[in-house]
Amino acid sequence: MREKSPSDTPSAMNQIDLEPVLAVPPALTTRAFNLLREAGCVAMRWHSGGRYGSRTHTIDDDPTHTEALSIHHPSSEAECTRHSNGNEPSSKHLRPSVVTGTSSAKRMGLPLTLTGGAHVSSIMHTLKESRTAQYVSQTAEHISGDAIQPGDSAQTDMPRSAAAQALVDLLQLPGVELQHKPITLHTNIPKDESIDAEHIRTVEVARSRLREFSNVQIPGSGMKREEQRLEPPAFTFVELFAGIGGFGVGLEALGGKCVFASELLPSCIATYETNLCTDYITGGHVAGDIYEVPDEFIPTHDILVGGFPCQTFSGLGEQNGISDASGRGMLYTQIVRVLKAKQPQAFLLENVPGLLKCDDGEALDTIIGELINAGYDVSHEVVNAKCLTAQSRKRLYIVGLRKGLQSVYEPFTFPCIPDLGLRAIDILQSDSEIHEATPVPIENSIRGANLHADNTAHRDHAMPGCESSTKPGRSDLESLYRLSDAQLNQLTNARKWKPSKLAWPDKPLNTLNSHYGVSVGKGESQLVPSPAPHNPRRLTPRECARVMGFPDSYTLLNRDPSSRQGREAYLKEQYRMLGNAVCPPVITALAGSVLARCTGTLGHRNRDDWASTGVEVAVALSLGAVSPNRLESLLQRLQDTHVVHIVE
Structure with a gap:
């Protein structure tokens, strides 16, 4: 065996820049990789280190550059003739014809994970001490998922593993030797596209705006969130089919207040009332079935908003449209009813792009026709939320302006929204963040209960003196979010799934839908890659909220420990509510342009340009949904590329 410390080399390379590499003769490369893969020592395509496939080093056999650990022939030739399946000698498969007892001139280096390198090093040291029996038992436990750490005692009476013995023979x-080489990058990593700053419209964002929606201290801000004072409402709105309040979050960011909201699902109502102001709503609570609410119960308001149910229009379903037997296709008629009865100055509606093609376009024509008959000039456009969120999400937005609102009619113009270039890395939680996060217990948050002041800075933690009985521990990351080996095996065999579909850090995520987290083994949910040897995992509810553009100040309720709802059912409920929501930053940007057309009667607090204010606040709201440990670097990038200019 040969060992050399990096400190003995001329360059004394920093260990941080090195990775463990198993050097093998070229004829052994494939066989060695397969054995290392079976032992969990190399990164696969679904691991964060294996995204672009396997890498190799060319080993020039210069011992002055790296430390090396090698073991030559075993004490007996017979020890090298056991094959992993027990049918034929391993020497036919493992011993290259070019090996004569010394290292070949050029060898291939197979990069190992850090844990894999430590495992191989432990094996080779064990072999050096002639404790092969102990190693075989240790390797058997490693492959079964319970690896013995270096220094632990092995049970020598365990049955020998064929795969473990094959790895013994190889090493x-x-x-064959273990080295540490400078980390190399893949040659097929795509290059980032350069940004032409001359063609970017810079958005000025006041630092005070960032403070409004951020749970962390913005550099140079000097004031915490809880020190802010609420301003009088600038306008009022009604939110139908409210869900968890995506419209409300976007409109409250502009200073609006809700005077009426309706929603059927109790879980959505509880989340809505926890996060949004209901002081202006009669009775202080969200109403239920809109069909049961008479016109006179709905107050006069400035803007009506709503995302009427899209299941009958979505391309993911049968697209039965307005004639759907469930009656969901006719829910838009309740919007028309309220518009006719209350005549607000404007409305903003959201639905799926599938509505454009549903019934060959007749469904949309019918809906727009009834909106026009209610007394409004109507415009519509498909807007992608990828400019303000970390996902690609196309949705159809319908804007209506009351006829006669302006003396000279001008068609509504949708705003130009800046692209923040958000990616998965900007919203993902680290494992430690997932372990520490504790959602607010639902029984202490329902019906708009006040949050403790100390809890404002991070509202998805339990309130002081109100410990949650379901506080996640380290096992929860594995049991709740991480795929099991059986699920991973099903996933890798699914035809429509490829590792490229994972939520890689530098890519936007796919559209989050209400079915997220269901049947993950079939490849229908985008997963987060993890370092080897861990399996991919599902997004957490907090990450889903960030993907949708909900700031971290938005509270996600925990399941009620006293209910019969299981943890998996609770998670699916969270995924469904978030997947059905609208993106608040997009609502803010669009609403600013809508309000700009209603300047004749609204109180504006001396705002000269609602449209630019809408875009500014939308950007600030988007940044409030960024992971705190990414915010400062993201702000720096946006300023360097002239997308955002922070003003005092």
């Missing part, structure tokens, strides 16, 4: 061959 004892001449020309």
Whole structure:
């Protein structure tokens, strides 16, 4: 065996820049990789280190550059003839014809994960001390998922693993050694596109705006969130089919207040009333079935908003449209009813792009026709939320302006929204964040209960003196979010799934839908890659909220420990509510342009340009949904590329 410390080399490379590499003769490369893969020592395509496939080093056999650990021929030739399946000698498969007892001139280096390198090093040191029996038992436990850490005692009476013995044979061959080499990058990593700053419209964002929606201290801000004072409402709105309040979050960011909201699902109502101001709503609570609410119960308001149910229009379903037997296709008629009865100055509606093609376009024509008959000039456009969120999400937005609102009619113009270039890395939680996060217990948050002041800075933690009985521990990351080996095996065999579909850090995520987290083994949910040897995992509810553009100040309720709802059912409920929501930053940007057309009667607090204010606040709201540990670097990038200019 040969060992050399990096400190003995001329360059004394920093260990941080090195990675463990198993050097093998070229004829052994494929066989060695397969054995290392079976032992969990190399990164696969679904691991964060294996995204672009396997890498190799060319080993020039210069011992002055790296430390090396090698073991030559075993004490007996017979020890090298056991094959992993027990049918034929391993020497036919493992011993290259070019090996003569010394290392070949050029060898291939197979990069190992850090844990894989430590495992191989432990094996080779064990073999050096002639404790092969102990190693075989240790390797058997490693492959079964319970690896013995270096220094632990092995149970020598355990049955020998064929795969473990095959790896023993490999590591004892001449020309096979463990080295540490400088980390190399893949040659097929795509290059980032350069940004032409001359063609970017810079958005000025006041630092005070960032403070409004951020749970962390913005550099140079000097004031915490809880020190802010609420301003009088600038306008009022009604929110139908409210869900968890995506419209409300976007409109409250502009200073609006809700005077009426309706929603059927109790879980959505509880989340809505926890996060949004209901002081202006009669009775202080969200109403239920809109069909049961008489016109006179709905107050006069400035803007009506709503995302009427889209299941009958979505391309993911049968697209039965307005004639759907469930009656969901006719829910838009309740919007028309309220518009006719209350005549607000404007409305903003959201639905799926599938509505454009549903019934060959007749469904949309019918809906727009009834909106026009209610007394409004109507415009519509498909807007992608990828400019303000970390996902690609196309949705159809319908804007209506009351006829006669302006003396000279001008068609509504949708705003130009800046692209923040948000990616998965900007919203993902680290494992430690997932372990520490504790959602607010639902029984202490329902019906708009006040949050403790100390809890404002991070509202998805339990309130002081109100410990949650379901506080996540380290096992929860594995049991709740991480795929099991059986699920991973099903996933890798699914035809429509490829590792490229994972939520890689530098890419936007796919559209989050209400079915997220269901049947993950079929490849229908985008998963987060993890370092080897861990399996991919699902997004957490907090990450889903960030994907949708909900700031971290938005509270996600925990399941009620006293209910019969299981943890998996609770998670699916969270995924469904978030997947059905609208993106608040997009609502803010669009609403600013809508309000700009209603300037004749609204109180504006001396705002000269609602449209630019809408875009500014939308950007600030988007940044409030960024992971705190990414915010400062993201702000720096946006300023360097002239997308955002922070003003005092």
